[in-house]
Amino acid sequence: MSPEEMSNMKSLISTIASVTATAMLVRSIASDFIPKEYRSYVFDSFHSLFHRFSSQFTILIHEFQGPSPNLVFEAVEVYLGSIVNSSTKSIRLGKTENDKGLVITMDKDEEIIDVFEDVKVTWRMECRRIESGSQNDEIKDMIAALCSELRCYELKFHKKHKEKVMKSYLPYIMERSKNAKEESRVIKLYSNFRNWGSDGMNLKHPMTFDTLAMDEEVKNALIDDLESFVKGKEYYSRIGKAWKRGYLLYGPPGTGKSSLIAAMANHLNYDIYDLDLTEVRSNSNLRSLLLGMSGRSILVIEDIDCSINLENREQKEEKENKHNRVTLSGILNFLDGIWSCCGEERVIVVTTNHIDKLDAALLRPGRMDMHINMSYCKSSAFKQLVFNYLNIHDHELFDQIGELLQVVEVTPADVAGELLKSKNPTISLRGLVEFLKIKLQKEETLKSQNGGPEAEEAFKDETKHESIHDSSEDLSNIVDL
Numbered sequence: 001m002s003p004e005e006m007s008n009m010k011s012l013i014s015t016i017a018s019v020t021a022t023a024m025l026v027r028s029i030a031s032d033f034i035p036k037e038y039r040s041y042v043f044d045s046f047h048s049l050f051h052r053f054s055s056q057f058t059i060l061i062h063e064f065q066g067p068s069p070n071l072v073f074e075a076v077e078v079y080l081g082s083i084v085n086s087s088t089k090s091i092r093l094g095k096t097e098n099d100k101g102l103v104i105t106m107d108k109d110e111e112i113i114d115v116f117e118d119v120k121v122t123w124r125m126e127c128r129r130i131e132s133g134s135q136n137d138e139i140k141d142m143i144a145a146l147c148s149e150l151r152c153y154e155l156k157f158h159k160k161h162k163e164k165v166m167k168s169y170l171p172y173i174m175e176r177s178k179n180a181k182e183e184s185r186v187i188k189l190y191s192n193f194r195n196w197g198s199d200g201m202n203l204k205h206p207m208t209f210d211t212l213a214m215d216e217e218v219k220n221a222l223i224d225d226l227e228s229f230v231k232g233k234e235y236y237s238r239i240g241k242a243w244k245r246g247y248l249l250y251g252p253p254g255t256g257k258s259s260l261i262a263a264m265a266n267h268l269n270y271d272i273y274d275l276d277l278t279e280v281r282s283n284s285n286l287r288s289l290l291l292g293m294s295g296r297s298i299l300v301i302e303d304i305d306c307s308i309n310l311e312n313r314e315q316k317e318e319k320e321n322k323h324n325r326v327t328l329s330g331i332l333n334f335l336d337g338i339w340s341c342c343g344e345e346r347v348i349v350v351t352t353n354h355i356d357k358l359d360a361a362l363l364r365p366g367r368m369d370m371h372i373n374m375s376y377c378k379s380s381a382f383k384q385l386v387f388n389y390l391n392i393h394d395h396e397l398f399d400q401i402g403e404l405l406q407v408v409e410v411t412p413a414d415v416a417g418e419l420l421k422s423k424n425p426t427i428s429l430r431g432l433v434e435f436l437k438i439k440l441q442k443e444e445t446l447k448s449q450n451g452g453p454e455a456e457e458a459f460k461d462e463t464k465h466e467s468i469h470d471s472s473e474d475l476s477n478i479v480d481l
């Protein structure tokens with residue numbers, strides 16, 4: 001360095017030092033001597049002068065972008081809440097109806113240091129009270145009506161990392177907070193009874209794939225299918241198909257079809273849109289309902305064979321059209337139609353007790369991608385139920401019950417009903433053995449009295465009704481009101 005450069009450097013350093021000292025001095029005395037209305041002007045001027053000589057770069061993220069909430073602010077708030085650490089002295093804590101757990105946010109004037117790919121950054125939260133009426137500013141007044149203070153996150157780091165922070169760190173925060181928000185979100189259940197309504201009901205159904213009793217292989221195949229669907233955005237666009245997947249659940253009442261839908265919603269964290277076709281006035285009403293659904297959701301049409309007559313399709317549709325009713329082709333148009341691509345990541349679940357009654361057009365491959373048979377309770381489903389209800393993995397009565405389940409057709413709902421009767425495993429399982437024996441005896445007596453498959457069917461019908469009244473539930477019963 002030449003003597004001249006050395007002297008320039010010295011003078012620069014002394015200028016920075018004096019600006020810094022002056023800035024600090026001004027800050028400390030400004031509150032007493034500078035009139036309120038000029039304070040922010042004076043502070044800002046010194047602030048910008050100071051920054052001209054600083055190696056630090058600062059990004060300010062205000063809570064509002066004009067009159068609208070700033071999405072970056074919201075993302076930063078969620079992100080910082082997830083990284084508060086032991087060095088944080090004070091936090092803000094809250095929970096709304098739409099949050100699963102407690103929500104942590106950074107408190108005023110708190111600082112958090114974060115390290116991203118070896119870049120050290122400092123976050124600080126500033127609050128300024130909104131003095132409404134001080135300026136004739138409409139936006140300010142609007143915001144003042146919503147909150148009493150304006151919040152702003154200040155992000156500081158070395159100038160040389162500007163590009164990394166802008167191009168990698170901030171997008172990383174946006175992505176991470178999106179995922180965190182998804183995870184903490186409460187699943188909603190919408191019903192077409194009131195055209196979905198503005199805000200659905202909170203669905204807090206405890207059923208998960210861990211607690212659902214069904215054939216292990218089918219369950220795993222379904223989970224895999226859901227996983228690849230969720231990750232399939234690029235795949236679906238590459239093959240030119242709408243990003244949707246259809247599941248048909250069929251089986252007798254009480255075998256867990258509604259429970260499986262709840263488990264799917266919990267697994268995917270998707271909202272449920274429960275479509276009662278008997279409430280749909282026309283195909284155009286159906287179309288507007290389907291267009292009103294958000295993405296990442298499950299459209300459920302339960303008991304499709306009961307809500308729409310699927311037999312003699314053409315003849316029926318003629319009649320139904322006269323009454324301006326929803327038709328099967330209206331539904332099928334949605335499943336296949338061009339506007340089914342509006343909104344992404346949609347799962348459609350159709351349930352029925354009578355797969356044999358369904359129109360072949362609905363069963364065609366590509367419409368319902370997976371057909372899942374929810375069948376009577378067999379040994380593996382029984383063991384899952386016993387673990388759920390009694391918290392045991394084994395018992396001396398298991399073999400006997402397993403053998404009875406080979407010959408008696410009972411639903412998981414029937415078994416669950418018996419297991420609920422006592423918390424004592426032996427009492428509960430003995431009760432179940434008795435229940436199965438009585439059912440078997442009834443079945444055999446009926447067969448020997450009347451003989452033939454008709455009697456068997458009559459018996460099955462009788463027991464189906466019992467299941468419906470005893471323990472089946474539909475989606476309207478599984479909301480947390």
Ligand SMILES: Nc1ncnc2c1ncn2[C@@H]1O[C@H](COP(=O)(O)OP(=O)(O)OP(=O)(O)O)[C@@H](O)[C@H]1O
Pocket residue numbers: 211212213214251252253254255256257258259260353374385412413414416468471472473474
């Ligand atoms: N596979 C299962 N695993 C765990 N619990 C089950 C299962 N099936 C039924 N149950 C129990 O029985 C109750 C009724 O089951 P669910 O309503 O899911 O049957 P469903 O097949 O939807 O009947 P429906 O055809 O009448 O609508 C559930 O709340 C649950 O407690």
Ligand SMILES: [Mg+2]
Pocket residue numbers: 257258259302472473474475
């Ligand atoms: Mg059901």
